[in-house]
Amino acid sequence: MKQWKLCCTMLILAAFLTNCSDRLNVEDVTFSLLIGIDLDEEDNLLFSISSPVFSKEAKKKEEDLEVRTNTTRKSREEFDRSVVALTMGGKVQAVLLGKRLLQHKGWFQLLDPLYRDNKNTVLPIVALVNGKVSDIIRYSPQDKPRLPIYLAELLRTAHMRNITVNTTIQLLHRQMFEKGMTPSISDLRKDGNLKVMGTALLKEDGRYALTLDPVENKLFSILNPRRGGEFPFTVTIPSQSDESFFKHDKLSFTATDISTKTKVNYEQNNFRFDINVKMRINLSERLFAFNVEKEAKKLEKEIEQQLEAQFVQLIDKIQAAKIDPVGFGLYARAKQYRQWKGVQDRWGEAFSKADVNVKVKVRVMSMGATK
Amino acid sequence: MFFYRKFFRKKRKPNTRQTKQANPSSKQTDGQNLNSDLTSNLEKLQMLFQLTPDLIVRRLRIHVTGVEAALVYLDGMTDKSTINNNILTPLMREAHASNDKGDIPFTNVGNVGKGSLWSQVETAILKGDTVLFADGRPEAFLFDTKGWPQRTIEDPQIETSLKGAHQGFLETGTQNIALIRRYIPNRELKIKELSIGKRGATKVWIIYLADVAHPQVLAELESRLSSIDVDSIINTGELVEYIEDNPYSPFPQIILTERPDSTVSQILQGRFSVVVDGSPSVLIAPATFISFFQSIDDYSTRWLIASFIRLLRFLAFAIALLLPAIYISFISFNYEVLPIQLLLSVAESRTLVPFPPLLEAMLMEITLEMMRESGIRLPAPVGQTVGIVGGIIIGQTAVQAGIVSNIMVIVVASTAIASFIIPNYDMGTALRLLRFPMMVIAFMFGIVGIVIGMMILIAHLVCLESMGTPYASPLAPFRWADMKDTFVRLPIWKLVNRPKNTRAVQSRRAGDNRRNGDMQ
Numbered sequence: 001m002k003q004w005k006l007c008c009t010m011l012i013l014a015a016f017l018t019n020c021s022d023r024l025n026v027e028d029v030t031f032s033l034l035i036g037i038d039l040d041e042e043d044n045l046l047f048s049i050s051s052p053v054f055s056k057e058a059k060k061k062e063e064d065l066e067v068r069t070n071t072t073r074k075s076r077e078e079f080d081r082s083v084v085a086l087t088m089g090g091k092v093q094a095v096l097l098g099k100r101l102l103q104h105k106g107w108f109q110l111l112d113p114l115y116r117d118n119k120n121t122v123l124p125i126v127a128l129v130n131g132k133v134s135d136i137i138r139y140s141p142q143d144k145p146r147l148p149i150y151l152a153e154l155l156r157t158a159h160m161r162n163i164t165v166n167t168t169i170q171l172l173h174r175q176m177f178e179k180g181m182t183p184s185i186s187d188l189r190k191d192g193n194l195k196v197m198g199t200a201l202l203k204e205d206g207r208y209a210l211t212l213d214p215v216e217n218k219l220f221s222i223l224n225p226r227r228g229g230e231f232p233f234t235v236t237i238p239s240q241s242d243e244s245f246f247k248h249d250k251l252s253f254t255a256t257d258i259s260t261k262t263k264v265n266y267e268q269n270n271f272r273f274d275i276n277v278k279m280r281i282n283l284s285e286r287l288f289a290f291n292v293e294k295e296a297k298k299l300e301k302e303i304e305q306q307l308e309a310q311f312v313q314l315i316d317k318i319q320a321a322k323i324d325p326v327g328f329g330l331y332a333r334a335k336q337y338r339q340w341k342g343v344q345d346r347w348g349e350a351f352s353k354a355d356v357n358v359k360v361k362v363r364v365m366s367m368g369a370t371k
Numbered sequence: 372m373f374f375y376r377k378f379f380r381k382k383r384k385p386n387t388r389q390t391k392q393a394n395p396s397s398k399q400t401d402g403q404n405l406n407s408d409l410t411s412n413l414e415k416l417q418m419l420f421q422l423t424p425d426l427i428v429r430r431l432r433i434h435v436t437g438v439e440a441a442l443v444y445l446d447g448m449t450d451k452s453t454i455n456n457n458i459l460t461p462l463m464r465e466a467h468a469s470n471d472k473g474d475i476p477f478t479n480v481g482n483v484g485k486g487s488l489w490s491q492v493e494t495a496i497l498k499g500d501t502v503l504f505a506d507g508r509p510e511a512f513l514f515d516t517k518g519w520p521q522r523t524i525e526d527p528q529i530e531t532s533l534k535g536a537h538q539g540f541l542e543t544g545t546q547n548i549a550l551i552r553r554y555i556p557n558r559e560l561k562i563k564e565l566s567i568g569k570r571g572a573t574k575v576w577i578i579y580l581a582d583v584a585h586p587q588v589l590a591e592l593e594s595r596l597s598s599i600d601v602d603s604i605i606n607t608g609e610l611v612e613y614i615e616d617n618p619y620s621p622f623p624q625i626i627l628t629e630r631p632d633s634t635v636s637q638i639l640q641g642r643f644s645v646v647v648d649g650s651p652s653v654l655i656a657p658a659t660f661i662s663f664f665q666s667i668d669d670y671s672t673r674w675l676i677a678s679f680i681r682l683l684r685f686l687a688f689a690i691a692l693l694l695p696a697i698y699i700s701f702i703s704f705n706y707e708v709l710p711i712q713l714l715l716s717v718a719e720s721r722t723l724v725p726f727p728p729l730l731e732a733m734l735m736e737i738t739l740e741m742m743r744e745s746g747i748r749l750p751a752p753v754g755q756t757v758g759i760v761g762g763i764i765i766g767q768t769a770v771q772a773g774i775v776s777n778i779m780v781i782v783v784a785s786t787a788i789a790s791f792i793i794p795n796y797d798m799g800t801a802l803r804l805l806r807f808p809m810m811v812i813a814f815m816f817g818i819v820g821i822v823i824g825m826m827i828l829i830a831h832l833v834c835l836e837s838m839g840t841p842y843a844s845p846l847a848p849f850r851w852a853d854m855k856d857t858f859v860r861l862p863i864w865k866l867v868n869r870p871k872n873t874r875a876v877q878s879r880r881a882g883d884n885r886r887n888g889d890m891q
Contacts, residue, residue: 023703023704023814023815023817024703024704025702025703025721025727025728026701026702026703026706026714026717026718026721027718027721027722027724029706029718031714031718033711052715052718054715054718054719054721054722055722056722056723090706090707091706091707091711091714093711119707121707146715148711149711149712149715152711
C-alpha cells in the first residue's frame with residue numbers, strides 16, 4: 001500500500017511540473033526571421049516581419065506582414081492575428097531599421113523585448129535600410145534563396161571581405177551604452193537588387209551620422225582591434241601614372257597579419273592618438289611593369305603613403321561627425337583616465353578635437369605567381 | 372526505479388510452499404539399499420522406471436566367473452559402441468584371470484564407480500551411465516558411458532568477432548570446461564561443481580583462478596548459487612535472474628558470453644565464470660558497465676584503432692539512447708538550437724505529418740523493433756525479405772504518405788545502426804528499452820527532460836552492484852589505474868595490472884614488456 005501511495009504521489013507531483021504546457025511543435029510556429037522597424041510618412045511606427053511558410057499548397061514560401069503599433073511586443077499580437085501560426089522571435093536573422101527611424105533619438109528602447117524576453121535571440125545582425133524597410137521585406141527575388149536566408153548570408157559574407165561590419169543586437173547594446181564608442185551597423189539599400197552599401201555610423205544617441213563605403217570600411221576595420229576576414233585593397237601608385245586609355249597605375253593586394261598599436265597622450269588640452277599599423281601584403285594584381293624583387297622598398301613606401309592618406313580622410317570624416325565608432329575612448333579611459341573622466345559624457349566632441357596620427361608600415365610578402 | 376523495487380518486494384518473501392515442491396519420487400528410493408539377489412533388484416528397477424520404454428535391461432553371464440548379471444542403461448543417453456565393445460565384450464567373452472574378488476569387474480571403461488543405494492543407481496541411469504547388477508552382490512557398478520547427440524563446435528552466433536577464435540561454447544558443460552582449460556593449463560584454475568534444481572539437477576561449474584580471484588566474491592557467488600531452490604535450470608539466462616544483484620534494473624549485471632576466448636580473458640582478469648550444463652552461454656561475474664563495451668577484438672587490433680572503435684561504441688550508446696529523444700525535444704521545445712537551414716527543412720518535412728512528434732517517433736521505433744524481432748524468428752533466406760520490406764517499403768512510402776517525416780526515418784535508422792555496435796547483446800537490448808522512457812520524458816519536458824532522464828539513469832548506474840562490486844567502476848568509484856582500458860585501450864604492454872574492479876588479490880599480470888631501442 002505504501003508503494004502505491006508513493007507512486008501516486010509522484011504521478012500527481014509530475015502533473016504539476018512546469019514546462020509541460022508551453023510545448024509548441026515546430027510546425028505550429030511562425031518564425032519571424034526578419035524584423036523591420038520603420039516610420040511611415042506620417043511618422044507612425046511600422047513593424048514588419050518576414051517568416052517562412054511550410055506548406056505544399058502555398059505558392060509563395062514567405063509571408064510578409066506590416067502593422068502599425070506602438071511597441072515591438074504589441075506588434076507580435078497584431079502579427080498573430082493574421083499569420084499562419086504563432087509568431088516566435090527565437091530565430092530572428094536580421095533586424096532592419098529604417099533610415100527615417102534613425103533620424104530620431106530613442107529608437108533603441110523599441111528593441112527592449114529582444115533583450116528582455118529570453119525566448120528571443122540576441123544574435124540577429126542589425127542593418128540600416130536606406131529607403132523603406134517594407135520594400136526589402138516584401139522583396140522575394142526569383143534567383144535567390146528565401147529572403148531572410150539570403151539577407152543573413154549576404155551580410156555575413158560581406159563581412160568576411162570587410163565590406164560592412166557585423167553588429168549583432170548584443171554588440172549593439174554594448175556600443176549604445178559604452179561611453180567610449182559609438183555604434184556602427186550595416187547599411188543596406190534596395191534599388192533593383194539588394195545592395196550592401198557599407199557601414200552606417202551612428203551618433204552617441206543612436207541617430208544616423210554617416211555611411212562608410214566598403215573601402216573606408218576596410219580601413220575602419222583595420223583600426224578595430226576585433227578585426228577578422230580578408231582585407232583586399234586596390235591603390236593607385238602615383239609614380240606609375242600613364243596616359244593610356246586604361247589607367248595602368250593600379251595595384252591590388254591583400255593585407256594579412258595586421259597589427260595595430262595605439263598610444264594615447266594628452267597634450268595641450270587635447271588627446272593625441274598615435275596608431276601604428278603594421279601589415280604584410282600579398283600582391284594580387286599589378287597593371288604596371290615593376291621589379292618587385294629589387295624595388296620592393298620603393299613600392300612599400302608608396303603604398304604606405306596611399307594608405308596613410310586614406311586614413312587621414314577617414315579620421316577627418318569621423319571627427320567632423322563627432323563620433324568615435326572605433327572606440328578610441330576605450331584607450332583614453334585605460335591610459336588617460338583623469339582627462340577622460342572630465343569629458344566622458346561628451347566624448348564625441350572631445351574626440352573631434354583630438355590629434356589622430358596613423359602610421360602605416362607595409363611589407364611585401366609575395367608578388368604572386370608571375371613576375 | 373526504487374519505488375518499482377519496493378512495489379515488488381512482497382513477492383520476494385520466502386515461499387512457504389517450497390517443501391511440497393520437492394521431488395516426490397526421491398521418497399521411494401532415499402536410503403534404500405540394493406538387494407543381493409539379482410531378480411529382486413530387477414523387479415525393483417522395473418517398479419522405479421515405469422513407462423520408460425528407452426530403459427534397456429540386458430541379462431548376461433559374466434564369462435570369468437559365470438555369475439548371472441544384468442546391464443541397465445537408457446537408450447540414447449549412452450554411447451552404444453562403448454557398451455558393446457568395452458563392457459559387453461570383455462564381460463562375456465574374455466577369460467581374464469585377474470581378480471574376480473577385486474571390486475571392479477574387468478572392462479575397458481575409464482570411469483567406474485560403485486553404488487549400493489537405489490538413489491545412486493537411479494541418478495546414474497538418468498545421467499547416462501550404465502549400471503551392472505551382479506547376482507549375489509548388494510551393490511551395482513556404474514560405468515561412465517555418457518554419450519548423447521551433440522553438435523560440433525561452431526563459430527559463435529551472437530558475438531561474432533573478426534580476429535578472435537572461431538570456437539563457440541556447446542551445450543555440454545564438460546566440453547565447455549575443456550574449451551576454457553585449453554587456454555589456461557594451470558593447476559590454479561579451479562573448478563567448483565554444484566548442482567542446481569531438485570528435478571533437473573543441472574550441473575553448474577564455477578571456474579576461477581584460485582590465486583587471483585577474490586575469495587569473498589567466490590563465497591558470495593557460491594552462496595547465491597546454492598541457495599537457489601527450483602525444479603531445474605534450462606538456460607544460463609534463467610540462472611542469471613536468480614543470482615543477479617538487482618533484478619529490476621534494465622542493465623545486465625552479469626556478462627553472458629558464448630566465446631571461450633573472452634571467458635578466459637575475464638578469468639585471467641580475476642573474474643569468475645559459471646558454466647551451466649546444457650546451455651551454450653557462460654556467465655561471467657562480477658561485471659562492470661564498461662565491460663559490456665569491451666570486445667575481444669579490442670585486444671587483437673592495434674591500440675589506436677581499438678581505442679577509436681571503443682570511443683565509437685560510447686558515442687553509439689549515446690545515440691541509441693538519446694537521438695529519438697533529442698529529435699522530439701528539438702521539434703517540440705528547443706528549435707532555437709537548430710541552425711536555421713536545418714530548422715527550415717525539419718519544419719518543412721514536419722508539416723506533412725499529422726501526428727504529434729512522440730507518436731511519430733513511437734510509430735517508427737516500434738516498427739523498427741518489430742522488424743528486428745521478426746528478423747530473428749525468420750529463417751535466413753526470408754530474413755532478407757524483411758530487410759527489403761522494412762527498409763524500402765516502410766521507410767520510403769511512409770514518408771511519401773506523410774505518416775512520418777524523412778528526418779525521423781534518418782533518426783530511426785541511425786538509432787538502429789548505433790544499437791548494433793554495442794558488442795554485448797544484453798546491453799543492446801537494455802538500450803532498446805530505455806529509449807522509450809527517454810522519448811516520453813523528452814516529449815514532456817524537452818531537453819530539460821532528457822537531462823533529468825540522464826540524471827536518473829546515472830544515479831541508478833552508480834547504485835548498481837554486481838556480486839557486491841560497484842557496477843559503475845572505474846568511473847564511480849573513480850579508479851585512475853583502470854582508465855587505461857576504459858574509454859581507450861592503451862598498448863598491451865601498458866596494461867601491467869589486472870583491473871581493480873575485479874578485486875583480484877594478485878594484481879600484477881605482466882612484466883615490463885616494452886621494447887626499448889631504436890624503435891622509439
